[in-house]
Amino acid sequence: MRHALLAASLKEHLGLEFSPIALARVADPPSGVARLSERLPSACALWRRAENAVFYADLADHLGCPIGAMVMGFELPEASQSELLGLVRTMCELTYIEEKEVSHIPKLAPQPGGVVYGPLELFPIEPDLVLLWTSPAQAMLLQEATGGAIWSENDATSAFGRPACGALPIAHTRGTSVLSLGCIGMRTFTEISDGRCLAALPARALAGLDSKLQQVARVNEKMRSFYVSRKQN
DSSP states (O other): OTTHHHHHHHHHHHTOSSOOEEEEEESSOOTTOOBOOSOOSSHHHHHHHTTTOOEEEOHHHHTTSHHHHHHTTOOOOHHHHHHHHHHHHHHHHTTSSOGGGGGGOOOOOOOSSEEEEEEGGGOOSOOSEEEEEEOHHHHHHHHHHTTTTOOOTTOOOOEEOSSGGGHHHHHHHHTSOEEEOOOHHHHHHHOOOTTOEEEEEEGGGTTTHHHHHHHHHHHHHHHHHHHHHHHHO
C-alpha cells in the first residue's frame, strides 16, 4: 500500500503502541471500501475501530455524539441539533464549559458525503489527516519532526484539551500537527489509557516526514548521550 512506509516509520521512530490511523472526507464511498456495519457511540470511537480495518462512515454513523458530528463538518438534522443543545446545556450547568465557548469550538467546513477511516498502512486513498495515540515523550519527537517545537515570533498553541476531536479541524486549517491532551468524553468512548495523547497530522505535514523522523531520532540519541555524560560528571 502507498502509505505503508510512512506508517512503519512512525511506528519505528516514535515507538508507537497503536497503529496510526488515517481519515479522508469523501463525497461517496470509494470502490472496494465497505460501509461501517455497527453503531458506535461517538466520532472518536470510530478512530479505535479504524485501527483494524478500512471503512466508510456517513452522517448517521457519527450521530452518537452530536458534538463530534458537528466538529467533523456534518450538517446535523433537527433532532440532533436539539440533542446537541441539550448536551451543551448540561455541560454548562455542570460548569464543564462556559456558554461563550460554544461558538468557538473548532469544526471542519461542511461537506456532503462521509468519511473513510482506516489504518494508515492500508489506507487506499490520500488522507486528509493522520491520527496517532502518543505518550508525552513520543509527542515531543513528533513535534520536533513536524516543526511544532520551533520557537518563533508567531507561536500558536499546538496542544489543548477539549473537545479532543477539535484537534482535527485545527490541524487541517493550520496545516501543522496539533496535540490534544484528551477530553473525558474521548477517554470514555475510546477507552484509551490516561498515558496517551491524541496527535493530529494534516496531509501537508506528511510530505518528507519519514526522513524528518529519522533525523529527529538520530539527534535525540546524540542529545541523550550528551545529557547522560553531563549527569555522570
